[in-house]
Amino acid sequence: MSIDNFHLKDDIRDYWSKRSETFDLVFGHRIPPGPEFDAWQQPVRDALGEHSLSVLELACGTGEVTRLIHDIGHNVTALDFSEAMLSVARRKHAGKPRLRFVLADAENTMEPDDIYDAIVCRHLVWTLTQPEQAFQEWHRVLKSGGRLLVFDGDWAQLTLVGRIASKLIALLGRFSPPDPHYDSAQSSRHKHIMEQLPFGDGLRPERIITLLKDAGFSDIRLHSHDPIAVAQRKQANLRDRLRTRLYRRFILTATKP
Numbered sequence: 001m002s003i004d005n006f007h008l009k010d011d012i013r014d015y016w017s018k019r020s021e022t023f024d025l026v027f028g029h030r031i032p033p034g035p036e037f038d039a040w041q042q043p044v045r046d047a048l049g050e051h052s053l054s055v056l057e058l059a060c061g062t063g064e065v066t067r068l069i070h071d072i073g074h075n076v077t078a079l080d081f082s083e084a085m086l087s088v089a090r091r092k093h094a095g096k097p098r099l100r101f102v103l104a105d106a107e108n109t110m111e112p113d114d115i116y117d118a119i120v121c122r123h124l125v126w127t128l129t130q131p132e133q134a135f136q137e138w139h140r141v142l143k144s145g146g147r148l149l150v151f152d153g154d155w156a157q158l159t160l161v162g163r164i165a166s167k168l169i170a171l172l173g174r175f176s177p178p179d180p181h182y183d184s185a186q187s188s189r190h191k192h193i194m195e196q197l198p199f200g201d202g203l204r205p206e207r208i209i210t211l212l213k214d215a216g217f218s219d220i221r222l223h224s225h226d227p228i229a230v231a232q233r234k235q236a237n238l239r240d241r242l243r244t245r246l247y248r249r250f251i252l253t254a255t256k257p
Contacts, residue, residue, distance in 0.1 A: 063078065118148070217255065
């Protein structure tokens, strides 16, 4: 790993660690029970099925997606490189069987070869400092026939509708108090980190698909994120409903042959 990437990873780890205690208050991160939980869980059911599998969850954060996977009945290894995030997740899931938390880097898991039936990650790929190596690493730890499930989006480029939504959000901000958790007080730092990332100028599915093919994955498919956005809007205020329209979000699945 280069010195530049080492310093960038330190910055990324510190940024997310500082957000750990309040991250579950951020709209779009916490997955409340009801329609939104069901909408997030359905792609997991579709990709992994109902039979118990060995699943590696990368960048588990506070353990919200962990619940989606674990509640179906899968055996979950939930990995994150922020001890602060893992502390929140461990408290949230204390005493549960079929679940272990690991402090490690999603780009270099240190897990054995060919051990997992599936890998799941949410909002991780855009933060990768070395995506080519990361995808090769994920391919290595999956068994033959293993599935990869990615939830992510292009967080750098507003959609056409998103540009309109952004202006409406700014207008609402003139008449309502600011949301202290959505972007946090560290938003300028977030922008600084993003500018240094390979996908900092936008995470488009076409770029991921090419890199996944190069890493050896096949049967790569894109799936709509719309059912999740629709479910989120059912319980959200106006500002958060508009936020679901800002960026192009997507779900991607792939298979190790």
